[in-house]
Amino acid sequence: MRKKLSEVEPYPPSEDTFFLADYIKNEKGDYALDIGTGSGYLAALLSKSFSVVVGTDLSFHVLKKPGYFTTNNICCNAADALNQQFDLIICNMPYLNTDEILDIRTDGGRDGLEIPMKIIDSAKSRIKPGGKFLYVTSSLSNFKKLISHTELDGFNVSILAKKKLFFEELILVKAVKLLS
């Protein structure tokens, strides 16, 4: 049964969180956005090297219980509520291949793509031309299709890193917004 948004607990920082953390600790700039911020672990890391960091999450309940970061959090779908362009957007995607979205923290819908595609579609107009979108997906999803979708949304896409875990391979995607 689908959990009510008011019953969702923050996703605890996990292998995929730390995988993304390793790559964002060297990024710097003015404006950064963490979509699906959860505990705020990654947003807190970004706040060391960006002037303004915004975190969004679909669950207000999650945002009320931040573990690591407490300001500039907005409850909305992906980046839909934002009227700002960012130098960097990051997202540790809910990427599991599921028939339904029972747990918004992990379930991506069919092929693990439905939610990630919506997030990318929402992010695309909120990145400055030449800005970067770094997201984590997995071999458990149809990540090749997700990459094609990202390219069609106006990004130059490459796989920055992969990490083998026991039952899956994490994939870090770098998408650079095309200039026009």
Ligand SMILES: C[S@@+](CC[C@H](N)C(=O)[O-])C[C@H]1O[C@@H](n2cnc3c(N)ncnc32)[C@H](O)[C@@H]1O
């Ligand atoms: C895999 S967890 C990542 C949490 C945290 N960023 C981390 O790396 O530990 C995915 C997060 O995305 C949020 N989420 C799921 N769908 C979303 C959407 N459409 N818009 C915004 N946040 C969403 C979930 O509530 C959850 O906090």
